Amino acid sequence: MTLTRQSLDDPRAILHWAMDTWGDRLAFTTGLGAGGICLLHMARQKSARVTCAFLDTGFHFPDTLDYLDEIQDVLDVRIQSVHPQPYGPTWREDRLACCDHRKVAPLESALAGKDAWVNARRADQGGMRASIPFVERQEGGFMKVNPLARKDRAWVDAYLAKHAIPTHPLLSKGYGSLGCEPCTRKLKPGEDERAGRLFAGGKTECGIHTRLTVDRGDGKR
Ligand code: SF4
Numbered sequence: 001m002t003l004t005r006q007s008l009d010d011p012r013a014i015l016h017w018a019m020d021t022w023g024d025r026l027a028f029t030t031g032l033g034a035g036g037i038c039l040l041h042m043a044r045q046k047s048a049r050v051t052c053a054f055l056d057t058g059f060h061f062p063d064t065l066d067y068l069d070e071i072q073d074v075l076d077v078r079i080q081s082v083h084p085q086p087y088g089p090t091w092r093e094d095r096l097a098c099c100d101h102r103k104v105a106p107l108e109s110a111l112a113g114k115d116a117w118v119n120a121r122r123a124d125q126g127g128m129r130a131s132i133p134f135v136e137r138q139e140g141g142f143m144k145v146n147p148l149a150r151k152d153r154a155w156v157d158a159y160l161a162k163h164a165i166p167t168h169p170l171l172s173k174g175y176g177s178l179g180c181e182p183c184t185r186k187l188k189p190g191e192d193e194r195a196g197r198l199f200a201g202g203k204t205e206c207g208i209h210t211r212l213t214v215d216r217g218d219g220k221r
Pocket of ligand 1: 057059090091094095096098099100102103179180181182183198206
């Protein structure tokens with residue numbers, strides 16, 4: 001399958017191209033956000049062998065863990081929880097160190113040996129995401145695929161509604177995006193969907209898209 005200019009408007013075409021291109025060396029992860037669930041549904045339509053990783057930081061809302069169980073049944077896909085090493089720093093002392101310990105390092109382990117990783121980031125989320133391309137090449141050759149780069153939240157919500165896929169239960173209770181409980185708050189009127197996510201130093205990213213170093217197994221990073 002090749003990508004054409006036309007297919008760039010179709011997240012499913014981009015995703016299925018990535019699956020054909022990298023096969024088992026393409027990684028899926030999810031934070032259980034609406035966009036990621038769309039992509040998992042599309043991936044599952046193409047292959048029953050799709051597996052996915054979820055970063056269980058130890059600080060998620062109970063609702064998130066309930067939704068994790070539910071969505072695996074709905075999509076008929078296995079989502080493997082990835083845990084940090086015990087006894088690391090927490091958000092109470094240092095959010096940067098906590099994210100590195102509970103998100104970045106476990107994700108680096110989960111992605112080791114892979115060539116590419118599917119992301120649900122969208123340019124309309126703004127901040128560092130405002131100019132993301134469909135495919136990014138990191139130093140060392142690791143690839144990030146962003147099928148939803150040019151879609152917006154309304155498109156994602158319409159996709160989930162069309163396929164009768166449930167969303168995270170807290171999205172209907174004032175939250176715009178769900179992360180760890182101590183670092184996620186409800187939105188105030190007029191705020192964009194990620195405004196309720198709290199990271200070190202007022203940053204808009206936790207580090208998995210900015211401080212990740214993947215060992216593809218060929219000695220290059
Ligand atoms: S989002 Fe908060 S609790 Fe979660 S890993 Fe980062 S600092 Fe820790």
